[in-house]
Amino acid sequence: MTWRNADFLQKLQKPILVVGAGGIGCELIKNLVLTGFKNIHVIDLDTIDVSNLNRQFLFRKEHVGKPKAQVAAEAAKALCPDVNIKFYHDSIMKEDYGVEFFQQFAIVLNALDNKAARSHVNRLCLGAVVPLVESGSSGYLGQVAVIMKGKTECYECVPKPAQKTFPGCTIRNTPSEPIHCIVWAKSLFNQLFGEVDPDDDVSPDPNDEENQNPKGNTVMSKSSSTASMDGNNSENSKPVSETEKLSTRQWAAVNNYDPEKLFNKLFFDDINYLLSMSNLWKERRKPTPLQWSQFLSGEGSSRESSVNTLWSLDKWCNVYEKAIQELAKRFDESAKENRVLTWDKDDEPSMNFVAACANIRSHIFHIPEKSLFDVKSMAGNIVPAIATTNACVAGMIVVEALKVIREEFDKVRSIYILRQPNPRGKILADDEPVGPNPHCYVCSSHKREIFVRLNIHTMLVKTFESKILKQSLNMVAPDVIDLFTNRIIISSEEGETDALMDKPLAELGVKNGSQFDCDDYLQKFEIRIMLLHHEEFKSDDFEITTDPHVHTAKAENGVHPEAEIAESHRKEEEHKNGNKEGNGQPVEDGVLSMEIIEKSPGLKRKAVDTNDEKETSPKRSRIIE
């Protein structure tokens, strides 16, 4: 007697799609083949990198550079020669993979690592009414959830924690954690050598609202005039006003990227300038400016230091000097071809530059320093991927997939891998799936309206498209029509609306209260956006709610670098404490708590204060990246 009977094997003939052939994907494909699935399609856009080899065990050294989907499919075929496996070395977000493509599968299994692709697959599976198993892992944490249209909540029923952003003034003026200095150092790299984003300025921000006195004037202590008396470069280093000041790059170019001059500007003059903003330091420990002359350049190198240990400041200065010289040289060369450098954690001078600058700045602000290895994982946003976690996650995906193809829907569970057993001893904590959120702007059938508060005079059409439609609402190729003027604002047809992109919304006749019909044909996703004008918003500030009376969404100021995982930790806590929330409950109120692009912290703070008690946290944790 065996469970592996003819009926079971028959069900394994159904075609399934695996999206992603990385850490979880490799384990998953192996499990599927060994379980006896016979018709498998695999899609992945990546090629194999050396760093994948430690856990993506279907790949070998000789495969580096080859498409993951192809090599994984070949490995699966070798394991089980009679499996039909088809691979696509492609992005699942391309229009070739529409609803019809998804409809051919009995189930879709996600082994993805990013929110945009997860949202996209979620919408297509909803559109095609194909069950989806969603998964994710992060260090020792992992989770698996089944998504079935109308039966369970979808990937977007509960908004995900916002992208990790930090208030500009924390980064520029008052860092308090290592990550603040690392973000600053990465911005500095871009300001000096890379693509300049004016929003990522690294110099002191004189308009920090904490430094305003009650009348709104900027407070400067008397000593500010002496702040940049450092002889040779005082004139340029003194931040006068946003308009008069030379950009960091111009300043560096004028000074030939001289390590000493740059060091003194960044770590002495600018810090002294910050010290002159006396309000900032009333309740904070003051930073200690550093000068290059305090270090004997070239002396502080004990070369063999491990990347895992904390290095001396002397050594960091040495590393800084070498890195900046190398990068300046490269920058000069690329400038000839009209190119700039891009930061890459795996490029030694780039990584060294960021680690050195971050640690020197940490030292100045009395923040614990970090090893090169730690800075690398923080700067690269890397949570270590652990093979054993991926093995468990992939195993659990197949267990859920088996329930779905055997139509045992009542047995379907959402599972979280916890780091510690909960009070009931569970380390793989299972919950019945939560029902769909009736207010979900993606999967609910009746209510597909949201309110977006923005400044119609300053927000450009292209910002509306990139920040709101694409980054926040995860659309790929949106079409937008203004219902009042019947004007096409954004078209997915190439070139059709290019001319409008740089115009503010108001210039196209958009008013407070205008309604946009937004549509992504590929995703079969439609939503109506009600625009609410907010005069005080800057050009790329916005808020998204489902209820115009609620003024703000959950505002996470200075989100922890592991915000995405924080959700999972929260879940873990919940399990630890034994609270099992009521299943099937909709989100308490209509707040979508989407991301708010953090550009005007003053406004945000006000909003939070008035809403402290109302602040909601998403009812359920979701897939982590």
Next chain:
Amino acid sequence: MDDKTVTEHEQANQFLLAPDSTGQNRALASEKRTRDLNPMVELKIITSTVDEQPEEFFKEYDLVILIDQKYDMINKVNKICRKEGIRFQSGGVFGWNGYAFFDFNNHIFLLPKPKPVTIAETLDDDTSRPSPKKMKSQSSVEAVTLEDEEDQKIKKEVPFSSFEAAFNVEWRSKKYLRRAKRAIPSSYFPIRALLRLKNTNDEISDEKFIDAWKKEIENANQDESIQVIQPQELTFFSEPQLSPVCAILGGIIGQEGIKNVFLYSALDTTGIMCKFPPDQ
């Protein structure tokens, strides 16, 4: 180490086996692909049984893991490892279910230091508590020391019970009687029944299995009818092993940690850490 030969079924089910290795020794047939996974790892193939090894043999190792071995064998090797201070794990998969056992007795673990709870904190009521924001700004000067404290670890020995103690709990004894109901997951009974039955080389019929299962439940003074796993599902404890269950068990065993007994069942999607025997 493995003394068994590859069956046709395993050929399709075990991904480290070289192609066309049916009939060959399992350890030898797995050698090449295991080596390919990471050529930097020193790999030694042994084709004899665990049973044939003298006590001395185990002293070479820091960790001994027995997979899908017989009850008596696990017991015997566990005793040797406990005596010699060798870390020990065992595990097995029965169809859609599996178990893992951990014995890191007499080893020192680095544990997060328990945080001192101050009385002020517990007495504070909501009205007198400063807002989190305010507290943050007040304490920001000492932030560095606070963070250090959080990361502090202490060295601690954690007691582990032996395999015999863990899988031979006298559930009927007075001290466990009350706890048994909460402590034992439904998958424990068929797993223990199979561990017992497979200890001999006798054929295991369905009736035999169901009888043994009933007896296990009875021994723990439990009610058969309220078991999540019912007799009609016992077929899911039969061969072959479900590959994803192997992956999950392998993942948990490979991840180590401070655990005692882990039971997994794909039937009700439970993955539970048990403390056998339970704390008093």
